[in-house]
Amino acid sequence: MVRILFLLFVSSFLFLTPFHASAQEERATPRSGEGISAFLQRNKRPGKAYYQEFLKLNKKQLRGKQELRLGVKYLLPPLKSGTETAADSSTSSSAASTATSTVGSGKTIHEPLFGKELAKVQVTGNRLKGACFYVVSGHGGPDPGAIGRIGNVELHEDEYAYDVALRLARNLMEEGAKVYIIIQDAKDGIRDDRYLNNSKRETCMGDAIPLNQVARLRQRCNKINELYKKDRRNYTYCRSIFLHVDSRSKGHQTDVFFYHAPNSANSKRLATTMKNTFESKYDKHQPNRGFTGTVGPRNLYVLANSTPAGVFVELGNIQNTFDQRRFVINSNRQALAKWMMEGFITDYKKSK
Known part of the structure; x- marks a missing residue:
């Protein structure tokens, strides 16, 4: 009897041990x-x-x-x-x-625009605490922007710029920043699909987007300026970013390039910092490739008519086969967002 009990004890221990481990x-x-x-x-x-x-x-x-x-x-x-x-x-x-x-030892932000699975954002860093951002994806609503093609599939600029914008906004929030997503689609969320479905649902923070180009750009600038009037009392660092996808000849491969407002030192420093950040990333991850992205002044409507310093980013040529990989592969869209966030972190440190 004693022996049976001993064997039962040993066998139960053997079953419990791996479960515990x-x-x-x-x-x-x-x-x-x-x-x-x-x-x-x-x-x-x-x-x-x-x-x-x-x-x-x-x-x-x-x-x-x-x-x-x-x-x-x-x-x-x-x-x-x-x-x-x-x-x-x-x-x-x-x-x-x-x-x-x-929640627990961190802060949680609920943002439905990111989609159900990613709506809850955990703030895990403070490198952008005290900073405020206005993230604007180009075109939207009745205007798809540039259109590229892979076979019979159309790639719309506004959909890919919007996905990168959402990823960037989420990254900025994780580092403690206040973030406004100016162009919004209540349904899409962050998507991992290769080919993003096209729609005309986008709004400017709830307002219908006009088809007229000047009216469309004026609307988003007015929204940014309206928010900035209040934000500048609480934040010493407020920046806007406008995300676009370029359209050039099919054989023209481009790297990400950046525009700044001609007469803004803060805008120029931000654009230069972004470019340098991307250059260092390419040197690290693709050392034999090189980076040919550029920085330059350009009198663009959104840079000239929005009050906070901003940067205008062209993510690549939507017509070029090689550049298309930068958009259709979701991990590349995430990398674009992460590197832009790191550019903002570096520029924020420089501003102090």
Whole structure:
């Protein structure tokens, strides 16, 4: 009898041990285009404490970068007592109020424009705390902008510029910035599709977008200036960014290039900083390729008529086969957003 009890005890221990170990070493794989904050949030580990612990646990896999790779199983921080309940309860409250709420040790922003899965933004950094941004994707509504083609599929400028704009806005929020998304589509959200569906739903923060070009540009400038009147009392650094996709001859390959307002030192510094950031990224990730993006002054309506200093970004040539890869591959759209965010961080530091 004693021997039977002993064997039962040993067998139960053997079954329990691996279960305990796996609970302590839970792993998960990121989704396409998912950053660390969204990845941890989806796995019910929101907040700065989880974020920092994740970086420590996955130091070798991240190799000094704060970027996730598809197909890699990352070690998740152990769940703290009560975390899952807090995360679940915060979802309904923030969704109902569409406002900022506190979850765990970090701040959570609820932004429905990012789509259901990414609507909850975890603020995990403070590198842009005290900064305010007006993110504007080009064209929209009745105007699709430039149109490229891959086979029978049309690529519309406004859809790809909008997806990059949303990704940029989310990245800026994660670093503590106040962000306005000026051109909005209530349905699209951040998309990982190669070919983005075309629509005419976009509005200028709820207002219908006019077809007339001057009226359309005036509308978004007026919206920015109206917001800036209030924001400049609370923020010492306010910047606008206008995202577009160029259209040139099919054989003309271009890198990302930047325009600044001719008579604005802040606009010129921002555009130059953006260009230098992209150049350093290409030197690091594609050292033998080189970067041919440029910076220059241009008397564009939106730069001349919006009050905060701004930068106008052309993301590439929508007609060129090689440039199209920069738009249709979602990880490339995410990289564009991340590098622009880093450009803003560098410029913000310079402004202090």
